[in-house]
Amino acid sequence: MQRMYRTYLVFLLLLKLDLLLLMGFQILNLVFLFSDAEEDQTTTIIIQSIMVASVIPIVGLALWGVRRENQVAMFIFAVASVATIVNFIYILAKFIINRDEYLLTLLDILGILITIMSMVIAYLATRNFDRGLKNHFQKRDHEDAVNLEACGGQGQRKRFSIDD
Numbered sequence: 001m002q003r004m005y006r007t008y009l010v011f012l013l014l015l016k017l018d019l020l021l022l023m024g025f026q027i028l029n030l031v032f033l034f035s036d037a038e039e040d041q042t043t044t045i046i047i048q049s050i051m052v053a054s055v056i057p058i059v060g061l062a063l064w065g066v067r068r069e070n071q072v073a074m075f076i077f078a079v080a081s082v083a084t085i086v087n088f089i090y091i092l093a094k095f096i097i098n099r100d101e102y103l104l105t106l107l108d109i110l111g112i113l114i115t116i117m118s119m120v121i122a123y124l125a126t127r128n129f130d131r132g133l134k135n136h137f138q139k140r141d142h143e144d145a146v147n148l149e150a151c152g153g154q155g156q157r158k159r160f161s162i163d164d
Contacts, residue, residue: 004128011066011125014118019059021114022084025107026052029091032104044094051087054080062122069129074122081119088112 030048033041058080065073092108095101 004131007121007124007128008066011118011121012063014114014121015059015062017114018118019055021107021111022055023052025088025104025111026055028107029095029104032095032101047087048091051084062118066122066125071126071129074126077122078119081115081122084115085112088115 026048030045030052033045033048058077061073062077064070065077088108088111092105095104
């Protein structure tokens with residue numbers, strides 16, 4: 001159970017990093033696209049705007065999917081992650097290498113790595129579905145709740161720990 005919970009926590013961490021890097025990279029890339037005077041970048045600007053608008057719903061869907069153990073939501077997250085990686089590679093090949101932007105190149109490579117890691121951990125979290133972690137999340141038994149303000153009283157349950 002602890003290993004499944006640890007995988008869940010690592011997935012949450014990667015989702016937060018994904019959100020930060022994707023939003024930062026996409027918005028910074030849009031700023032650079034708008035500052036260029038070329039007219040043939042209209043489709044790229046539209047694609048980047050769609051990517052910016054879809055980051056929060058996709059991360060929210062992945063969070064909901066892993067908490068509710070919904071495999072369809074996790075599959076949609078995986079497909080969106082592949083689309084994000086393709087977008088990163090497209091931006092890297094078309095714009096960043098030609099402009100010599102080191103910050104965008106760094107954010108692009110970090111975004112690709114974090115997205116790949118989150119896909120791998122999402123797969124590991126999906127393998128843990130139907131093994132009891134969902135039941136742990138859905139406990140709403142307030143009568144048997146642990147008083148966290150009590151200082152180690154006897155007879156109380158211990159908090160869930162991720163130590164081995």
